[in-house]
């Protein structure tokens with residue numbers, strides 16, 4: 001568990017937070033996100049958990065500016081992300097569970113292309129790109145076309161692409177799905193390093209052990225609403241567990257277990 005001095009200026013205000021979501025709502029056939037409030041502190045590693053269909057991806061897609069909410073607000077480092085989406089995206093990284101990269105490009109070309117879209121100085125972009133590829137053990141493949149890459153290699157290229165503009169808020173949807181143990185470790189290490197450098201991370205995961213080991217706070221969503229939030233100990237007490245070593249899995253199942261399946 002990461003321990004960091006809390007910024008005393010936060011005080012729960014939206015301008016002091018990395019991400020403040022208020023009353024967020026999206027309805028498809030039924031509400032997918034239902035008046036969600038969420039506050040992520042600056043420099044925090046936050047894991048968003050929830051059963052299948054709980055609304056995690058829909059929430060993150062709205063936060064990342066990829067889907068328009070029906071109602072509510074999203075503030076990223078004090079920027080109104082709905083009114084000023086480009087300013088918000090400039091400081092945000094989005095990593096989806098279905099990464100899209102350009103097959104005909106090499107990782108270095110792809111990262112240069114993405115950095116160019118952000119208007120980053122090419123020299124700085126190349127330094128960032130080479131650092132990221134080295135961290136992710138893709139340096140030997142830096143000049144090979146991505147078309148021959150495995151799913152895990154493509155996910156790592158996509159992650160590097162999302163980080164190349166040095167975002168302050170990193171949003172990841174199931175970033176470890178399909179990665180082998182070595183690749184998953186590298187991605188986790190990169191994320192922890194980014195947090196050490198001052199970035200804020202919010203990620204969804206179904207791998208509860210990852211949330212338990214990496215996140216400072218965990219939010220649990222069910223049916224589009226936040227039903228519990230806190231450190232693992234706080235979640236334990238919210239789940240009514242008196243036992244200090246109850247696993248997150250048990251706590252999670254207690255918290256969401258009472259939900260009736262949707263019709």
Ligand SMILES: Nc1ncnc2c1ncn2[C@@H]1O[C@H](COP(=O)(O)OP(=O)(O)OP(=O)(O)O)[C@@H](O)[C@H]1O
Nearest residue numbers: 028029031032050051052053054055056057058059
């Ligand atoms: N584009 C869409 N059109 C219609 N319904 C959608 C759409 N996207 C999501 N939904 C519905 O919204 C609800 C929430 O889906 P979402 O993908 O946000 O859940 P999730 O918590 O990310 O689930 P999982 O853990 O399975 O990825 C689900 O009932 C889903 O079927």
